[in-house]
Amino acid sequence: MKRKHNQQLKRDQIWNALIILLENRPIEKISIQNICDTAKIHRTTFYNHFYDIYDLLGYGTEQMVSGLIPEDILEFNTDAMSANITHYISRYRNVLANITRAGLKDHLLSITDEAFENYLYKTIAAAKDAYSLNIPIHVTAKFYCAGLSQLLYWWVSNRDMSEEELKSQVDEIIQLIKHSCIK
Template sequence: MTQQQKKRKELLAQSLFELLKHEAIEKITVDQICHVAEVHRSTFYRYFRDKYDLMHFAFEKLMLARIEGEHFVDAMIEMILKNKEVFRNISINNNNNTLYWIMVDMLSQQLLDAQKEGRLHELEWIGNDIKLSIAPLLAAKMYAGAFLTIIFEWINSNYQMDPQELSLFIKNLHK
């Protein structure tokens, strides 16, 4: 892939994030994304099957790739706080559970990678459970789903719990 193609994909991802600040994902159209990115629809479909495919790319490349395994929980909370409107529009303002499963898949892959690389220091108990499981991917998906449920509840409560308190709660779930 050329540098220009990479830039176009990232531009489409950034355009989606810009729209997610104001609308739920299910209300955003490919035409809107293309308009904000100033590209033709054919350019969009050259790289992505649909807006959910773009969203998967956007979160994987522009957000989740920046999360450090050693500070996984705090990095996730910080990312959500910096992008409150986006996360509100992909969590509680979204009726499409396909999005939830995309997020579970992405987050579980992050957990698996962090476990394999020994980067789950603050969540060592999750790393051990994944490592010792007869089905590591399923174990990672279970923890990803639990984590997302907690995060979505936090968003739904309009971030009432202090971020540090939330972080400690998640890190100490096993106790």
């Protein structure tokens, strides 16, 4: 158990080094050695945990998105959901922009869609007595998550938007989703 914990910590350390680097430069200008230097590890340590930089990106993007919707939000808590999305965009704006410019937008959209869809399905299903639509809940969840994921990356790329404006739009979208399908 301790070994697994240490491996997870090392993987997170390497991912955090890549996040630091992605804040200021695109992925194609980052080498494994840059990551190792930033993480203060040897190259063999990197390769003990990841096959290459894209393996690290796959791991890291899943870690980022898993933090987007914490498991403890089990009800349609619009304030918490809005706060999480706004924080995610603000925190990872440069990182996400550099990842999407590297041609990995489809991967990010796929895991983001899955996270949103799981959240929406669980929260709508939990309130199924108040569900107001005549279509299956999983169809509703798919519909809204696709739009939410696309908006997420539009908000990331819209650098002229203030954080207050971003939060206001996120709040409105989350409220719209809730009120359109729950009485």
